[in-house]
Amino acid sequence: MIQRLQSVWLLLAAAAAFCSIKLSFYSGNLIKDNQPKAFVSLTAQSNLLLLILTAGVGIASLIAIFLYKIRKMQLRIVLITLLVSLLNLGLYFAETQKYVPGEGKFDLTAVFAIFIPILLFLAIRGIRKDEKLVKSLDRLR
Known part of the structure; x- marks a missing residue:
């Protein structure tokens, strides 16, 4: 499980997500009526x-690490997580519009x-490489 590189990418993505809960994304003067x-x-x-x-x-991301035996489901979960993280990033940028410009x-x-979407993309690449490797080994049997 941990020998697979995508497990490392998923663990780093989970750590980055949990760090971004507490750490600030943007600082400035807030506009309120x-x-x-x-x-x-x-x-x-x-x-x-x-x-x-x-x-x-x-x-x-943490759940996807433990689905290493079911690569298709792992790939689906990571793809959905990637889309949600991109939506999350868009919401962050939308929230910055509530601040005084400049x-x-x-x-x-x-x-x-x-970094979260980047790390999830790298995990998707690793999962796909594993899937190709398993398919090529099945052809050799």
């Missing part, structure tokens, strides 16, 4: 939908959220 500007950091905890999607990506910045820890 009839209230003064307030310096706020955007994390997954600041929005319920972001929290649910981020935790779902992390949990699904008075905010992306934090260094935003890298965690950006």
Whole structure:
């Protein structure tokens, strides 16, 4: 299980997802009606939908690690997780529009959220390589 490279990619994606729950993605002055500007950091905890999607990506990545014997199901779960992580990233960028333009910045820890789809894509490549290897070995028997 751990000898497979995609298990490492999935574990790193899960770790990045769980880190991005607590660490900030964007910091700046938030625009609110009839209230003064307030310096706020955007994390997954600041929005319920972001929290649910981020935790779902992390949990699904961990579950996919243990499905190494059922590669087709593992591939489906990782593909769905990749789509959810891209949706999650889009929601992060949509939330940054609520901040005052020019008075905010992306934090260094935003890298965690950006790396999740990349790591999931690398895991998909590894799963497909395993599937091709198993099919080629079946032909030799």
